[in-house]
Amino acid sequence: MYADIDRIARGSNHAYGATDHLHEAHNHLRSVEVSAGMFGRTExxxxxxxxxxRAHERHxxxxxxxxxxxxxxxxxxxGVATTLGEADHAGRDTVRRGGSVDRPE
Structure with a gap:
């Protein structure tokens, strides 16, 4: 099985970067409130x-x-990148020692 561990790790970093943007957007949205009278005083x-x-709250x-x-x-x-990386290193080490990799039946 091939897994591009570096790419998985980069994907994780991108997800965390996106959470930072979402946090900033949420803070900005939270700093602006819908106030009484902002559209005038009619029905x-x-x-x-x-x-x-309601739209503001939904957002x-x-x-x-x-x-x-x-x-x-x-x-x-x-976590997946770490687990796959550890498994890859363990397999590499086993092969280097001249052993065989145990495969589940």
């Missing part, structure tokens, strides 16, 4: 505020969820 403005508030939740998912992906791909 239509109140409806627009309610819609904007914050979506950023949080994407952050959690990318963190999970980064952690798991880093």
């Amino acid at each position: 239509a403005a109140a409806n627009a505020e309610a819609l904007a508030y 914050k939740r979506a950023l949080d969820e994407h952050h959690r998912n990318l963190t999970w992906i980064g952690e798991n791909t880093a």
Whole structure:
């Protein structure tokens, strides 16, 4: 089996980099709030505020969820890269010693 361990590790790093961007976006979005009267003082403005508030909250939740998912992906791909790297080194060492690699039946 061939696994490009360096590429898997780079993928993990990209996932972590994306989590940083999501964190910044979330902080920026959180710093801006929908305020009363921002669209005026009509009934239509109140409806627009309610819609904007709900959309704002959905976006914050979506950023949080994407952050959690990318963190999970980064952690798991880093673990896979480590596990495959260790297995690769163990196999290499076994071959260098002149032994055979045990294969599951």
